[in-house]
Amino acid sequence: MRFPIGLCTALAALTATAPAFGAGLTVTNTVFAQQRSTAPDGTTKIALTPATRVTPGDRVVYQLAYRNGGAQPIEGLTLNNPLPQELTYRGPAQGSPAPEVSVDGQNYGPLAALKVRGSDGGWHAARAEDVTHVRWRIANALPAGSTGKVAFEAVLK
Amino acid sequence: MIGRGLSILRPHSGASVFQQEVSVFKAATRIALLTGAAALSAWSGAAQAAGTTAGTSIANTASVTYTVGGSTQTAQSNTATFLVDRKVNLTVTEVGGTATSTAIGAVDQVTTFQVTNLTNAAQDFILTGDQAGVVIALLGADNFDVTNMRIFVDSNGNGTYDAGVDTATFIDELAPDTSATVFIVANIPNTPGASVAIVSLVAQAAAGGQAGTQGAALAATSLLTADSPTTVDIVFADAAGALNDPARDGKGRAYDSYKISTAAISMTKTATVISDPLNLGINPKAIPGATIEYCLTVTNAGPGTGTGVVLADAVPAGTTYISNSLNVGSPGIAGACTLLGSTEDDDTTGADESDPYGGSFDGTTVRANIPSLGVNAPVAAAFRVTVN
Numbered sequence: 001m002r003f004p005i006g007l008c009t010a011l012a013a014l015t016a017t018a019p020a021f022g023a024g025l026t027v028t029n030t031v032f033a034q035q036r037s038t039a040p041d042g043t044t045k046i047a048l049t050p051a052t053r054v055t056p057g058d059r060v061v062y063q064l065a066y067r068n069g070g071a072q073p074i075e076g077l078t079l080n081n082p083l084p085q086e087l088t089y090r091g092p093a094q095g096s097p098a099p100e101v102s103v104d105g106q107n108y109g110p111l112a113a114l115k116v117r118g119s120d121g122g123w124h125a126a127r128a129e130d131v132t133h134v135r136w137r138i139a140n141a142l143p144a145g146s147t148g149k150v151a152f153e154a155v156l157k
Numbered sequence: 158m159i160g161r162g163l164s165i166l167r168p169h170s171g172a173s174v175f176q177q178e179v180s181v182f183k184a185a186t187r188i189a190l191l192t193g194a195a196a197l198s199a200w201s202g203a204a205q206a207a208g209t210t211a212g213t214s215i216a217n218t219a220s221v222t223y224t225v226g227g228s229t230q231t232a233q234s235n236t237a238t239f240l241v242d243r244k245v246n247l248t249v250t251e252v253g254g255t256a257t258s259t260a261i262g263a264v265d266q267v268t269t270f271q272v273t274n275l276t277n278a279a280q281d282f283i284l285t286g287d288q289a290g291v292v293i294a295l296l297g298a299d300n301f302d303v304t305n306m307r308i309f310v311d312s313n314g315n316g317t318y319d320a321g322v323d324t325a326t327f328i329d330e331l332a333p334d335t336s337a338t339v340f341i342v343a344n345i346p347n348t349p350g351a352s353v354a355i356v357s358l359v360a361q362a363a364a365g366g367q368a369g370t371q372g373a374a375l376a377a378t379s380l381l382t383a384d385s386p387t388t389v390d391i392v393f394a395d396a397a398g399a400l401n402d403p404a405r406d407g408k409g410r411a412y413d414s415y416k417i418s419t420a421a422i423s424m425t426k427t428a429t430v431i432s433d434p435l436n437l438g439i440n441p442k443a444i445p446g447a448t449i450e451y452c453l454t455v456t457n458a459g460p461g462t463g464t465g466v467v468l469a470d471a472v473p474a475g476t477t478y479i480s481n482s483l484n485v486g487s488p489g490i491a492g493a494c495t496l497l498g499s500t501e502d503d504d505t506t507g508a509d510e511s512d513p514y515g516g517s518f519d520g521t522t523v524r525a526n527i528p529s530l531g532v533n534a535p536v537a538a539a540f541r542v543t544v545n
Binding site for chain 2: 024025026027028029030031033051052053054055056057060062064066070072073074075076077078079080081082083084086087142156157
């Protein structure tokens with residue numbers, strides 16, 4: 001679904017609260033920790049808290065918030081996040097589109113389509129632990145002043 | 158509004174990272190919500206090994222490319238960092254799985270434990286031992302205390318207590334994912350009725366960083382304390398043990414026991430005139446030609462089972478052993494020496510009989526062999542002689 005560029009620019013002009021002309025794209029990276037707790041009724045609660053208390057085995061969520069601060073629409077937005085080596089990729093965060101993943105930083109695709117060379121020299125289906133990069137390619141143009149967010153989950157090794 | 162276009166990037170409504178909301182769900186419905194098996198398995202995938210070292214700063218930066226007005230641009234996100242906190246975890250296990258076999262009065266008797274540091278940092282461990290009146294299936298029921306209990310760390314990694322060599326009383330700077338062997342060394346008192354002493358070793362995580370010095374015990378950072386992302390917090394993550402070892406207290410405990418395996422065996426001997434040639438069985442007298450029965454009763458006061466017990470009794474001078482009169486069994490009642498005893502084959506010819514006991518007579522001494530003598534399960538042996 002493409003939306004009409006003309007309309008977008010018109011709207012952008014009407015709501016021109018963007019800071020400065022030419023500010024361009026800003027991407028804010030924030031890390032959260034997932035805190036699980038059991039509620040009295042037996043359900044499990046998941047809360048996202050600032051990642052101040054993280055120990056091995058804990059799950060963290062990285063959120064990339066982007067904003068087109070410029071006056072022109074942005075197209076072909078690609079967000080590429082190499083994973084810190086201390087983290088194991090787990091999947092997209094709840095509510096986020098799934099990223100393409102890579103096990104080598106070169107070839108991207110769904111995890112099921114990727115292969116890694118095992119210690120025996122053969123090729124095996126890649127697992128989440130093999131992921132080294134995640135990438136989002138935003139198909140739609142990003143009008144001026146608009147924002148969006150993507151996020152993924154990882155576990156601290 | 159402009160936000161309409163962004164709905165594409167928000168495919169799911171409801172709780173999400175975007176609002177930092179709390180999502181609540183039943184465990185059963187969680188499975189349906191998950192999209193990938195990887196995420197499902199990861200949920201229970203707490204790392205077993207110590208993991209990333211405490212104090213490590215994890216930095217993450219995304220790079221961005223886009224085109225604006227036909228020209229390609231690149232940009233970097235800010236770097237999101239967090240500091241890996243100290244996840245204190247340890248296990249204490251008893252080595253061997255069985256009680257240490259010992260004897261009354263023995264000194265420097267050793268039980269062995271292993272302490273494993275599963276914390277993501279090197280640290281010291283404070284070692285304490287105690288003795289509790291507990292019952293543990295594999296170890297027995299505690300009924301006495303050992304004396305002079307000491308704790309030493311295996312200094313040379315040979316797994317064996319070397320007196321004077323293994324002298325450290327705390328574990329110093331134990332690296333993540335490594336283990337130390339710890340000995341409880343104690344003396345065994347002579348306590349009547351004593352058989353099993355259960356001891357336990359408690360290892361408590363303590364601050365590392367200074368070799369040769371026992372650090373202070375670690376305390377978990379309070380959840381009420383305002384947190385700083387630049388300090389390494391302490392989180393206790395140890396699991397609960399089977400007995401007196403709560404989860405998440407920074408301590409681990411394991412039990413072992415000393416079992417006294419010696420037996421205290423005593424014997425009584427009585428003689429009864431069975432008959433004489435004149436009075437026959439009525440109030441018989443020990444006159445020449447009379448038959449006399451000797452009764453030997455052996456008792457084991459424990460605590461260990463007596464094995465290979467041999468009752469030997471020289472036939473008195475002036476009497477003659479009556480062949481095939483040796484009878485061994487449980488102590489009898491109402492004047493009988495044995496109850497449901499069995500006659501033992503006392504010669505060396507022919508096949509032996511097949512009951513648990515054995516017997517022999519070598520011309521001067523009668524012997525009854527009792528392969529196994531249980532605690533407080535006396536066995537009686539009777540044999541008869543004729544007065545010459």
